Amino acid sequence: MGSAGLARLHGLFATYKPPGLKWELLRNTVEMQLLKGLNAGPPPAPEQRVHFLLGPMEGSQEKELTLTASSVPSLINHPLVCGPQFTSLKVGVGHRLDANASGVLVLGVGQGRRLLTDMYNAHLTKDYTVRGLLGRATDDFSADGKLVEKTTFDHVTREKLDRILAMIQGSHQKALVTYSNLDLKTQEAYEMAVSGFIRPMNKSPMLITSIRCLHFAPPEFLLEVQCMHETQKQLRKLVHEIGLELKSTAVCSQVRRTRDGFFTLDDALLRTQWDIHSIQDAIWAAAPRVAMELEKSVKVPGSSSF
Numbered sequence: 001m002g003s004a005g006l007a008r009l010h011g012l013f014a015t016y017k018p019p020g021l022k023w024e025l026l027r028n029t030v031e032m033q034l035l036k037g038l039n040a041g042p043p044p045a046p047e048q049r050v051h052f053l054l055g056p057m058e059g060s061q062e063k064e065l066t067l068t069a070s071s072v073p074s075l076i077n078h079p080l081v082c083g084p085q086f087t088s089l090k091v092g093v094g095h096r097l098d099a100n101a102s103g104v105l106v107l108g109v110g111q112g113r114r115l116l117t118d119m120y121n122a123h124l125t126k127d128y129t130v131r132g133l134l135g136r137a138t139d140d141f142s143a144d145g146k147l148v149e150k151t152t153f154d155h156v157t158r159e160k161l162d163r164i165l166a167m168i169q170g171s172h173q174k175a176l177v178t179y180s181n182l183d184l185k186t187q188e189a190y191e192m193a194v195s196g197f198i199r200p201m202n203k204s205p206m207l208i209t210s211i212r213c214l215h216f217a218p219p220e221f222l223l224e225v226q227c228m229h230e231t232q233k234q235l236r237k238l239v240h241e242i243g244l245e246l247k248s249t250a251v252c253s254q255v256r257r258t259r260d261g262f263f264t265l266d267d268a269l270l271r272t273q274w275d276i277h278s279i280q281d282a283i284w285a286a287a288p289r290v291a292m293e294l295e296k297s298v299k300v301p302g303s304s305s306f
Helices: 002-007 023-038 112-121 158-179 187-195 232-245 276-298
Strands: 011-017 048-056 065-073 091-093 102-109 126-134 136-138 147-150 207-217 220-228 250-260
Touching: 011 023, 011 112, 011 276, 023 091, 023 102, 023 276, 091 112, 102 112, 112 276, 126 232, 158 207, 158 232, 220 232, 232 250
Parallel strands: 102 250, 136 250
Antiparallel strands: 011 102, 048 065, 091 102, 126 220, 126 250, 136 147, 207 220
């Protein structure tokens, strides 16, 4: 594979992080697999060097000695002598996922690490599915945390939940306009609102652009959340706060990222696909879309991200 393989490893690709796996271990595993692929295959043919051998002169009756030139392989660059050609490869990680969360995790190799910074500065939204359980409260808002309270939830209905979600979305949309530093009376603000490109120009608290209930079967409910500048702990706390608004309690049993900017679950490589050939194919398949989407973000009216 060698240098030719390394040339095809500049760019972004998405992996699927399973729950229970730390992102650091995922990145290190991918890096190890890439190095293994780059160093795979037979070594290149060794260079030849001239070596003079002392021996009897051909045709001499008096056993005279002479130096004879011969070509022998040079092993100075052989992997068994100098070790593997590639020993380190920097792999960057985009928007991180904590150990208990799962879903799309974007990585960058080579020049792709710069594109990770461009993705961050573009303030792109991310999609999650968040699963909640009514009737319990824990110290860390997760289903595995220490139980601190149990409540009833027979009075909770789908209509009440939808009403709470609409209130949350409305308040966050107002905050989104505030953090975008836009004058709502200008044509620029109108064009951005119509195109869906209202984004904060700098770092902000978690902002939810859309939230809806996908499934409701008490005590379980499933939410779809589109947001930016979030952490997975904040999403778990959101489930806790929804439980309180419903005059009950709730814990989060699952956080799964289904989209990170322009990468979706369909783009994410499974653990069995973390090899150099699959990653190269994924980088090349995503490259045109990455370039187009980042260019589109640059052209957003009023954007000062780049």
